Amino acid sequence: xxxxxxxxxxxxxxxATTLAELVAEFGFAEAGVATALNGDFVPRxxxxxxxxxxxxxxxxxxxxxxx
Amino acid sequence: MNxxxxxxxxxxxxxxxxxxxxxxxxxxxxxxxxxxxMTDAVKAAGASIVTxxxxxxxxRAKSGMGFFELVRNLNVxxxxxxxxCRTPREAxxxxxxxxxxxxxxxxxxEVIGNDDTLQPDLFGLLEAARALIGEGFxxxxxxxxxxxxxxxxxxxxxxVLMPWAAPIGTGRGLANPYALRSxxxxxxxxxxxxxxxxxxxxxAAAAMEMGFDAVLLNTAVARAADPVxxxxxxxxxxxxxxxAFEAGLMQMRDTATPSTPVAGTPFFGLDKS
Numbered sequence: 001x002x003x004x005x006x007x008x009x010x011x012x013x014x015x016a017t018t019l020a021e022l023v024a025e026f027g028f029a030e031a032g033v034a035t036a037l038n039g040d041f042v043p044r045x046x047x048x049x050x051x052x053x054x055x056x057x058x059x060x061x062x063x064x065x066x067x
Numbered sequence: 068m069n070x071x072x073x074x075x076x077x078x079x080x081x082x083x084x085x086x087x088x089x090x091x092x093x094x095x096x097x098x099x100x101x102x103x104x105m106t107d108a109v110k111a112a113g114a115s116i117v118t119x120x121x122x123x124x125x126x127r128a129k130s131g132m133g134f135f136e137l138v139r140n141l142n143v144x145x146x147x148x149x150x151x152c153r154t155p156r157e158a159x160x161x162x163x164x165x166x167x168x169x170x171x172x173x174x175x176x177e178v179i180g181n182d183d184t185l186q187p188d189l190f191g192l193l194e195a196a197r198a199l200i201g202e203g204f205x206x207x208x209x210x211x212x213x214x215x216x217x218x219x220x221x222x223x224x225x226x227v228l229m230p231w232a233a234p235i236g237t238g239r240g241l242a243n244p245y246a247l248r249s250x251x252x253x254x255x256x257x258x259x260x261x262x263x264x265x266x267x268x269x270x271a272a273a274a275m276e277m278g279f280d281a282v283l284l285n286t287a288v289a290r291a292a293d294p295v296x297x298x299x300x301x302x303x304x305x306x307x308x309x310x311a312f313e314a315g316l317m318q319m320r321d322t323a324t325p326s327t328p329v330a331g332t333p334f335f336g337l338d339k340s
Binding site for chain 1: 096
């Protein structure tokens, strides 16, 4: 089954059913990104039990320069 | 600590949320011409805290962990920010993501209320600060010089406040010295870090002479023609300003008083004889 979700603001079609699977599908190491689903933080350990639904908005962020 | 400084400029140590912080210069990691210049600038500044952020990771570049490794090797404390967040909800989620990535509960909390001035939304800031403190964060709120906002943030559990000098990236220095002085006077025991708007070492020295505890810089160093040298210049200015504050500045006067003794002045009174 395929779902349309938004990852970092861009629409994407995925066969992932959980947030953990989606992170893996993007090729990110488990600890390489932090995630949020529809505006709320999802801890690394909770991704496996976080199911995806159509039009979900997912953020995957990593360390960056800052002021 | 910057070992290049003379002993007399070594300041009393600063404690933030119970952590002893040797350097009173906090440095941002953004806008440098190269990673090498950034790391050299941090070393030249003698900074013991650097600020970082989280941003959307690219599936192609995967640059985040490389940057983290670079910063981790500096052996300084890392303070993630919530730069660019416009609502408490965004800031709260960003703080949580940063805590997981960087493994620290310190957060420079920004909730921005206006795109042109990047002015903090003090209402949103307070709401986010309350929530994050309840979730175990050590919150460093980027605020204005507003006394009531400062009072509320202290009540919410912020042990440190970070008032702006001027809007982020403007380099205008202490835009409202009277209000900043009032803030310092009203909160004598709260660590106050001047964050944003500093352009020149003299601005930083002025803030330190007023008794502010530390200065957080980024653009003024990163955008200098020679960022590493500018980092050294700021370190010297901040140390000098702090030493001057600790030494106790003289009172300003309206009338002139001679510094050379008047008694025994040659030819004194001769014109009257």
